[in-house]
Amino acid sequence: MKTDTYPQKTVLITGASSGIGKSIGEFLQDKGFKVYGTSRSPKKVTRSKFPLLSLDVTKNETISSAVNELIEREGRLDVLVNNAGVGITGPIEETPDEEIRKAFDTNYFGPIKVIKAVLPFMRKQGSGLIINITSIAGYMGLPYRGIYSASKGALELTTEAFRMELKGFNIQMTNVAPGDFATNIAAGRYHAPVLEDSPYKKAYGNTLKLMNEHVDSGxxxxxxxxxxxxIINxxxxxxxxxxxxxxxxxxxxxKRILPDKVYERMLLKHYKL
Structure with missing residues (x-):
């Protein structure tokens, strides 16, 4: 496929200061796209090959400001990549309610807020593509990652509904679920502490170590x-x-074909539980 199929399409990528978002931005820019990324603290990012706008997906005012600034500069927005997200691990019983809400604010409510901000512009221009970065973990409830799985799974299902609602406006939407990639997500995720007196101490500690190894070797x-x-092409x-x-x-x-209990035993064996 030719790399100049969509010359100078304008792309906005949330959470693009590092990891997957940064890689996507650099790759698309090399292919001739006009790329804008976002970061909660763009001034702290010393090296970026594309402009970074200040945006926190949990704060409506920063979303509106960033989207309006992009439209003022470029006059249109062709592709939104909803990439910003956070990891969270821990026994659900021992995970603070506040941390659960924070994870959903970033992984679920945040992308929806950004979608709501860009839709009026895409509808006015008569086209657009929204790509939501979810996770393979969103297709199954993983032990000690249940909140993360739930937040990503919720976005997967919401996208299915959104796709049908947007059909009449020539605005497309899709999910992309990555597996484990070698990024710094493990360093930034919330870890419920491994408590000495916790009944989950051994199982959670071992699973946490295994999860970090998966990311490191991703x-x-x-x-x-x-x-x-x-996908854009x-x-x-x-x-x-x-x-x-x-x-x-x-x-x-x-998971689609195996009985529930068989699939559950497979996960338990994988996580050595």
């Missing part, structure tokens, strides 16, 4: 960047895409 984020590029994107290790993608298919 795929190159460039794989995600290439997948996003291909697809005339009618599907509702769901999965990107990552074959086994991780295969696990979603297994």
């Amino acid at each position: 795929k190159d984020p460039q794989m995600m960047a290439k997948a996003i590029f291909e 697809t005339p009618e994107p599907k509702g769901h895409y999965k990107v990552g290790e074959l086994l991780q993608k295969f696990s979603i298919g297994l």
